[in-house]
Amino acid sequence: MSETPEAMLRLLNVESSYGPIKAIRGVSLKVRQGEIATVLGSNGAGKSTILKTISGILDPRKGSIEFKGQNITAKDPAFVVQQGLSHVPEGREVFPLLSVHDNLLMGAYTRKDRDGVARDMAQVYTYFPILKERTAQDAGLLSGGQQQMLAISRALMASPDLILLDEPSLGLSPKLTKEIFEIVVRINRERGTTILLVEQNANMALNAADYGYVLENGRIVMEDTCDRLREKEDIKEFYLGMKDDGVRGERRWKKKKTWR
Numbered sequence: 489m490s491e492t493p494e495a496m497l498r499l500l501n502v503e504s505s506y507g508p509i510k511a512i513r514g515v516s517l518k519v520r521q522g523e524i525a526t527v528l529g530s531n532g533a534g535k536s537t538i539l540k541t542i543s544g545i546l547d548p549r550k551g552s553i554e555f556k557g558q559n560i561t562a563k564d565p566a567f568v569v570q571q572g573l574s575h576v577p578e579g580r581e582v583f584p585l586l587s588v589h590d591n592l593l594m595g596a597y598t599r600k601d602r603d604g605v606a607r608d609m610a611q612v613y614t615y616f617p618i619l620k621e622r623t624a625q626d627a628g629l630l631s632g633g634q635q636q637m638l639a640i641s642r643a644l645m646a647s648p649d650l651i652l653l654d655e656p657s658l659g660l661s662p663k664l665t666k667e668i669f670e671i672v673v674r675i676n677r678e679r680g681t682t683i684l685l686v687e688q689n690a691n692m693a694l695n696a697a698d699y700g701y702v703l704e705n706g707r708i709v710m711e712d713t714c715d716r717l718r719e720k721e722d723i724k725e726f727y728l729g730m731k732d733d734g735v736r737g738e739r740r741w742k743k744k745k746t747w748r
Contacts, residue, residue: 495519499518514550516708524673524699526694527686533706534705582635612641633664653672694718
C-alpha cells in the first residue's frame with residue numbers, strides 16, 4: 489500500500505482582510521505533493537484572497553503558511569517565487585507590450601540555467617502550439633484564451649514545484665475552458681507539478697482535481713476527495729446544477745492515485 493504524500497503547502501487558521509473587511513476567516517488547508525487541489529466557491533467567497541495571501545501579495549492578519557516545510561507567512565512575493573511557487577492571477581495580467589517570447593522569458597527571470605530555460609520554452613510550446621505561432625506577437629494582441637495560455641506558460645517557465653491557478657476559465661468559451669483544463673491536468677501528470685486551483689466552474693474543477701475544499705463567506709465549510717464531493721447533494725444542487733435525478737458526470741482526465 490502506497491504512503492500518502494507529504495503536504496507541500498499548509499495553511500493554518502489564516503485570516504486576511506481588505507481594510508476593515510475580513511475576506512478569509514480561519515482558513516486551514518493543505519495541498520499534497522503531486523496532486524491537484526481545488527477551492528470552490530461563489531464570486532466573493534474569498535478564493536482569490538487565499539492565493540494572494542499564499543504568494544505574499546496580501547499579508548495575513550493571523551495564521552501561518554508553510555511551503556515545503558518552510559514558513560513563508562507574509563514573505564515578499566519575489567522570495568516566494570524563488571522557493572518554487574508560481575501564481576497565475578485572475579485576469580491573466582500578461583505584459584501587453586512585450587512579445588509572447590519575452591513574456592515567457594520574464595517567467596524565467598530568477599533562473600540561471602539557460603539550457604533548462606530553453607527546454608522549458610520548447611515544452612510549453614508543445615502544450616500550447618498557438619503560442620509558438622505567435623511568438624513574436626505582442627501579448628496584448630492575443631485573444632483572451634491565448635493570454636490565459638501565455639499566463640500559465642509564463643508560470644511554468646519558473647520551473648515551479650507548485651502553481652497557484654486563479655479562475656483559468658474566466659471569460660473563456662466552454663471549448664477553450666475544456667482545452668485549458670486538459671492541459672492543466674497534463675502538466676500535473678507529465679511534469680509532476682503540484683497545483684492549487686480556485687475556480688467557479690465546479691464541474692470542470694472537480695473533474696480535474698484530486699481533493700477539494702468548499703469556501704463560503706471566507707470559511708472552509710466542506711472538504712473531501714473530488715470523487716466524494718461530486719456525490720454530495722449540496723454540491724450537486726448548488727455547484728453542479730443537478731437534482732437528485734441528475735446524471736453523474738464522468739471524470740475524464742483525472743489520473744488515478746494509489747494513495748486515495
